[in-house]
Amino acid sequence: MTVGSATAVTAILPVILPLVWAAILALAVFLYVLLGGYDLGLGALFPIAPSDKDRDAMMGSVSPFWDGNETWLVMGGGGLLAAFPLAYAVMLPALYIPVILMLIGLILRGVAFEFRFKSERSRWMWDTAFAGGSLLAALMQGVIIGAFVQGFTVTDNKFSGGAFDWLTLFSMTTAVAVLSGYVLLSAGWLIMKGDEALREWAYGIARYALIAVGIFIAIFSLWTPVLHPEIAARWFTPAHIVMLSPVPLMTAAAIGGLWITLDRRYRYLPFLLAIAIFILCYTGLAVSLFPFIIPPHINIWQAAAAPESQLFMLYGAVPIIPIIIAYTAYSYYVFWDATEHDTYH
Amino acid sequence: MPELDPLLLSRIQFAFTISFHILFPSFTIGLAAWLVVLEALWLKTGKDIYFRIAQHWTKIFAVSFGMGVVSGVVLSYEFGTNWSELSRRGGNVIGPLMAYEVLTAFFLEAGFLGIMLFGAKRVPKWVHFFAACMVAFGTLLSAFWILSANSFMQTPAGYTVDANGILHVADWWQAIINPSFPYRFAHMVAAAYLTTAFIVAGIGAWYILRDRSVAEGRIMLGMALSLLIWLAPLQILLGDMHGLNALKYQPAKIAALEAHWETGKDVPLILFAFPDPKAEMNHFELAVPHLGSLILTHEWDGEIKGLKSFPPEDRPNPIIPFFAFRIMVGIGLIMVAVGVVGAVLWLTGRLYTSRWFLRILTWVSPLGFLAVLAGWFTAEVGRQPWTVYGILRTADAVSPVPGGSVLASLILFVLVYGVVFGAGLYYIAKLVQRGPDQTPVQGEANLSHRPLAASGTP
Numbered sequence: 001m002t003v004g005s006a007t008a009v010t011a012i013l014p015v016i017l018p019l020v021w022a023a024i025l026a027l028a029v030f031l032y033v034l035l036g037g038y039d040l041g042l043g044a045l046f047p048i049a050p051s052d053k054d055r056d057a058m059m060g061s062v063s064p065f066w067d068g069n070e071t072w073l074v075m076g077g078g079g080l081l082a083a084f085p086l087a088y089a090v091m092l093p094a095l096y097i098p099v100i101l102m103l104i105g106l107i108l109r110g111v112a113f114e115f116r117f118k119s120e121r122s123r124w125m126w127d128t129a130f131a132g133g134s135l136l137a138a139l140m141q142g143v144i145i146g147a148f149v150q151g152f153t154v155t156d157n158k159f160s161g162g163a164f165d166w167l168t169l170f171s172m173t174t175a176v177a178v179l180s181g182y183v184l185l186s187a188g189w190l191i192m193k194g195d196e197a198l199r200e201w202a203y204g205i206a207r208y209a210l211i212a213v214g215i216f217i218a219i220f221s222l223w224t225p226v227l228h229p230e231i232a233a234r235w236f237t238p239a240h241i242v243m244l245s246p247v248p249l250m251t252a253a254a255i256g257g258l259w260i261t262l263d264r265r266y267r268y269l270p271f272l273l274a275i276a277i278f279i280l281c282y283t284g285l286a287v288s289l290f291p292f293i294i295p296p297h298i299n300i301w302q303a304a305a306a307p308e309s310q311l312f313m314l315y316g317a318v319p320i321i322p323i324i325i326a327y328t329a330y331s332y333y334v335f336w337d338a339t340e341h342d343t344y345h
Numbered sequence: 346m347p348e349l350d351p352l353l354l355s356r357i358q359f360a361f362t363i364s365f366h367i368l369f370p371s372f373t374i375g376l377a378a379w380l381v382v383l384e385a386l387w388l389k390t391g392k393d394i395y396f397r398i399a400q401h402w403t404k405i406f407a408v409s410f411g412m413g414v415v416s417g418v419v420l421s422y423e424f425g426t427n428w429s430e431l432s433r434r435g436g437n438v439i440g441p442l443m444a445y446e447v448l449t450a451f452f453l454e455a456g457f458l459g460i461m462l463f464g465a466k467r468v469p470k471w472v473h474f475f476a477a478c479m480v481a482f483g484t485l486l487s488a489f490w491i492l493s494a495n496s497f498m499q500t501p502a503g504y505t506v507d508a509n510g511i512l513h514v515a516d517w518w519q520a521i522i523n524p525s526f527p528y529r530f531a532h533m534v535a536a537a538y539l540t541t542a543f544i545v546a547g548i549g550a551w552y553i554l555r556d557r558s559v560a561e562g563r564i565m566l567g568m569a570l571s572l573l574i575w576l577a578p579l580q581i582l583l584g585d586m587h588g589l590n591a592l593k594y595q596p597a598k599i600a601a602l603e604a605h606w607e608t609g610k611d612v613p614l615i616l617f618a619f620p621d622p623k624a625e626m627n628h629f630e631l632a633v634p635h636l637g638s639l640i641l642t643h644e645w646d647g648e649i650k651g652l653k654s655f656p657p658e659d660r661p662n663p664i665i666p667f668f669a670f671r672i673m674v675g676i677g678l679i680m681v682a683v684g685v686v687g688a689v690l691w692l693t694g695r696l697y698t699s700r701w702f703l704r705i706l707t708w709v710s711p712l713g714f715l716a717v718l719a720g721w722f723t724a725e726v727g728r729q730p731w732t733v734y735g736i737l738r739t740a741d742a743v744s745p746v747p748g749g750s751v752l753a754s755l756i757l758f759v760l761v762y763g764v765v766f767g768a769g770l771y772y773i774a775k776l777v778q779r780g781p782d783q784t785p786v787q788g789e790a791n792l793s794h795r796p797l798a799a800s801g802t803p
Contacts, residue, residue, distance in 0.1 A: 064459030067414055071455045075447045077421050082444035085436025092425025092432075093744040099426055100754040103419045104761055110415035111765050114408045118772045157433065163750045306513050309437040313444050320448045327456040334467050335459060 017311060018304040021083035022293070024317060028079055030282055032072035033141075034185070034275060038062075039069045040141075041186025043109050043134020044179060045205065046127060054198050055127065061193045063113050064335040068328055070106065083310055086157060086303040087293040094152040094159040095144055098166055102140035108133030138182050139175040143167075146174030149224060149289070154297045170227065177216035181278065184209035188271030193337075199267075206262050206270055214255050217281065221248065224288060230296065231288045244287060251280040349748025352740055355427040358755045360725075362419050364718055365762050369413030371717045374488060374534065375541025376406050377481035379568070384474050398561050401781035402545075405773055407462050410454075412769050416762070421447075427751065431732050431742040438504060438512050438520055439494045446490035454483035485534065492533055496526035498733045499724070500594040506736065524594050528587035529724075535580045536720065538572060539680060540713025545569040546687075547710020548777055550703035558780040563697055566706070570687045570696070577680040584677065585640075591727075592641055592649075595734060598727035600652045601663035602670040603637060607651040612637035617671075620663040625653060661729040669722035676716040683709055 042058050049055045062069075081088040092099060112130035119126055143166060150170055153161035187206035191199050225232035235244060258273040291299045304310060380399055387395035421443065424432050432440070460468055460476040468476075503519025504512050514520050549565030552558045592599045599605075604620040604627050605612055614636035618627035638647040652660050683705065690696040697703075728734055732742040 064463050067411075067458055068452070068455035070414070070418065071447065071451045074418055074421050074451055075444075077425070078440075078443045078447045081421075081424060081432050081436055082440030085432050085440055088425045088436065089429035089433035089744075092422060093429045093746045096426050096744070096746045096750050096754070099422055100757065103422060104757055106418060107415040107761055107765060111411055111769065114411040115768055115772055118408075118775065122768075158745050159429070160745065163747050305440060306437045306511075308514055309441050312514070312517055313441045316445055316448055320452075324448070324452040324456065328452075331456055331459050334464055 013307045013311065014301070014304070017307055017314070018084075018300040020314065021079075021304070021310055022291075022300045024321070025076065025079045025083060026282075026286065027321075028072050028075040030279075032069070032076055033282070034278060035065070035069035036073060036141075037138075037182040037278070038185040038189040038271075039066055040109070040134045040138040041179075041182035041184070042189070043130050044138055044183055045186055045190075046131040046134070050197065050201050054194070054201070057194060057198060058190065059113065059116065059130070061189070064331065066110065066113055068331065070110070073106075082313055083305055084293055084300065084303040085305055086298060090152060090154055090157070090159045090294050090298065091148070094161060095147060095166055097163060098140040098143045098147070102137050102144070105133040105136030105138075105140060109137065135179070138179045142175030142178030143171045145178060146171030149174070149285070149295065150227065151295045151297070154294060157298075170223065173216070173219065173223075177213070177220065180209050180212035180216060181281075184213050184274050185271070185278070188274040191270050192268055203262055203265065203270075206274075207259075210255065210258055210262070213277065217251060217255075217277075221284075228288075228296065234288065247280055247284050247287065251277060251284070254280060349752050351746055351748040351751050352743045354748055354751035354755055355743050355746075356739070358751060358758060359423060359427060360722075361755070361762075362416065362423060362758055364721070365766065366413065366416040366420055367717060367721060368714050369409050369416065370484065370488065371537045371540045371714060372544065373406060373410050373413055374484045374537035375539075376402060376409070377477070377484045378538065379541060379545065380406060381474075381477050381481045382568070384477050388470065388474060394560060394564065397781045398564060401561075401776070403462060404776050408769055408773055408776070410458065412765065414455075415765075419758075425744070426746070426754075427744050428732070428742050429744040431737060434510055434737055434742075435498075435512050435733055438497055438501075438514055441514075442490050442494040442497070442521065446487055446494075450483045450487035450490060453486065454480050457483070488534060488537070489530060492530045493521050493523070493526050496529050497521075497523050499523075499529075499728055500525040500590075501733055501736060510737075512733070512736065525587070525590050528583065528590045532580070532583045532587045532720075535576055535583055536713065536717050539576055539580060540717060542569040542573040542576070543680070543683075543706075543710050543713045546573065547707045550706035550710075551777075552780065553697055554700060554703050554707070561781045566696070566703075567691075570684070570691065573680065574684040574688045577677070577684045581677050581681060584674075588641065589643075595728065596650045597652065597655045597660055598666065598724075599641065600650055600655070601661040601727050602666040602723055603641070603649075604663050604667045605637070605649055605651045606653050608648065608654045609651065610638065610648050611635050611646045612641070612649040614640060618667070620667050622660075622662050622664070659730065661727050666723045666727040669719040669726070673716050673719040673723060676712045676719070679709060679712060680716075 039062050042062055046055060046058065049058060077088075080091075108129040109131075110133075112126040112133065116123060116126040116130065146168070147166035150166075150168060152159055153165065184206060187202045187209055190202035191206065194202055225235060234240060254273050254276045258270055258277065261269040261273060289295050291301070293300050293303045380402060383395050383399040383402070386392070387399065424439075424443075457476040457479040460473065461480050464476065465473050497520055500523050501512075501520075502523040503514060503516035503521075505515050506512055545565050546569035549562040549567075549569060552562030553566065588599065603612075604615050604618050606625050606627070611634065613632035613634045615627065615630055615632045618630040618632075620627050635645055638649060639645060641647065641649055652663065686702060687696065687706075690699050690702055730738055730740065732739045
């Protein structure tokens with residue numbers, strides 16, 4: 001390689017690397033939303049499950065996976081610190097209260113996996129911890145997404161707003177929206193994994209959740225552009241309308257398709273279509289916010305870690321992430337029919 | 346009402362949450378490795394007793410590991426919620442180290458944990474053994490990366506600081522394998538193995554004393570003792586090397602943990618004192634002349650810097666490091682003594698029948714945890730007033746959050762951790778009490794289906 005081209009590579013890295021890392025983190029957060037989503041949704045459905053036997057089955061279906069699911073959340077947080085330290089440093093103080101509450105929720109539901117099957121008289125306590133913790137974590141994740149879209153007050157690269165800036169009607173609504181999305185995912189999960197009675201119950205839950213999700217998608221498609229004129233400009237400029245129109249059209253198709261598959265009692269399609277709806281909403285959000293990581297102040301290039309740091313991590317991430325996905329897939333394969341709580345050994 | 350100080354509250358909260366967390370890795374690092382050895386013995390000898398012991402301890406491992414995971418997730422976010430300026434200014438260095446911990450260690454553990462805990466009936470024996478190896482390897486990798494990040498904060502190397510006060514890495518090898526890292530890593534891994542060995546020895550002794558699961562108890566005690574006999578003295582040596590390294594790179598920390606105020610050539614070893622930072626002196630001092638110099642410099646009259654040789658704003662408060670260090674060293678000496686006595690009894694064939702010694706083993710069983718906590722208090726409080734030694738002060742590392750928020754979160758953590766820890770201990774105690782002799786498959790199945798059986802559901 002000549003000296004000239006080496007310089008060109010050095011010059012282009014600060015442009016390319018933040019894009020690559022934004023993509024990797026987007027994947028990590030998305031995998032968390034998906035995996036943590038069905039996982040937390042099960043907790044939220046726990047109290048209204050038809051029977052204690054079903055509760056055992058629900059928890060058993062996820063106990064081999066919850067730790068791995070949650071690791072994507074750690075990857076999201078740790079990755080944000082590593083790849084975009086400025087964004088991490090602004091966002092987490094701004095979201096102090098919802099993040100702490102989310103963590104508390106995750107602790108309570110996480111230990112319930114271990115404690116519930118070891119308890120006898122106190123089982124109600126761990127049922128409550130699992131349901132309450134899951135519900136709290138799901139709602140706080142919704143609040144966090146809402147507050148993130150809303151934006152933060154930033155002065156001199158530091159959060160300069162108040163402790164309750166995140167608490168708005170918008171973020172309260174996103175909280176309920178995310179919860180309904182998670183419930184939809186976990187209903188889809190139970191349709192795949194449950195016995196006949198549990199499946200039948202889950203089909204019913206999925207319908208209600210789908211109606212809620214549809215309504216929330218409509219609300220946010222209107223509300224977000226009103227909140228941010230630049231988002232409105234991005235979607236509704238004539239040149240963009242045609243290019244971006246597949247996103248809302250496909251979302252509508254996925255919702256309609258999911259309704260039909262629920263009606264016809266399909267086993268696997270409801271979960272896959274629920275995932276499709278999540279992918280489309282996620283894409284819509286990315287289109288709205290890109291390239292901002294702290295909307296509307298800081299973009300991914302401003303927040304990026306030094307190129308040498310991002311490059312150093314990339315050397316590891318590129319070979320390791322596919323391996324992680326491979327052995328995660330193996331683990332799902334091994335425990336695919338684990339709806340009974342497996343005994344140790 | 347006085348203003349709530351977010352700095353002090355954040356320090357207390359971090360100390361509380363990380364102290365709680367470190368108890369579990371201290372235990373699971375060693376336990377994961379021991380489970381691998383047990384499974385290997387079972388595969389090699391075909392004796393079911395090893396499998397029964399492994400099954401039993403796997404359940405204890407599961408509870409501890411679960412608590413370690415949930416308390417660890419908290420820490421990965423506290424770097425932002427409470428220490429956002431550390432993240433912003435140090436993110437280029439500590440960020441990638443922690444990202445590598447997630448990529449290499451956490452996913453490895455999480456990916457194979459399910460198979461290790463629930464997979465024995467679903468996968469071939471060798472896959473299960475492989476899963477146990479991967480989990481154990483994951484715990485070590487995790488320790489590697491997080492101790493590297495911590496060591497960088499103690500003895501930073503291979504970095505530059507730009508005009509905005511942001512750290513950049515100039516040399517990754519130097520930053521990762523920074524001057525204190527090899528010592529800290531060896532000292533902590535040895536501490537984790539010792540902690541586990543003492544727990545296993547104590548519980549094994551308890552089974553023998555209770556005349557229940559005696560065969561299993563003997564194997565537990567024998568295996569644990571054969572580790573700690575040589576590891577406890579080695580740990581003292583590792584600790585000494587770690588201390589010499591700190592003397593070179595963090596002399597103020599050594600002055601604080603030894604409560605030395607004056608710089609001198611033949612410094613005494615202070616056995617007990619009450620350091621008084623205001624008066625810059627010790628009360629109630631009990632000291633052995635020359636011994637301080639000898640231990641720290643390995644010379645009769647080696648020079649040691651006292652706290653007064655550092656400007657007051659660069660000194661750690663010696664009270665916590667001084668006492669914590671003494672607790673740690675005291676426990677280390679007890680561990681060596683237990684190892685020596687155990688070795689003598691074993692060689693003379695009286696190990697399993699000396700009830701007084703078995704009783705002592707049950708009493709000292711949890712001491713490893715206390716030593717780990719004391720050691721970390723020494724290292725972390727001794728690093729003050731710096732978060733990244735010599736570069737970023739703790740006062741400048743804190744997040745712009747109001748004290749009220751931090752107080753509220755601290756109270757929540759104390760309450761929730763109290764309940765979770767209490768319950769975790771209770772369930773582990775129940776598992777220990779049930780013992781390994783009961784066939785675990787049946788036991789577990791009975792337990793999880795009891796409510797259904799009671800309600801008459803088939």
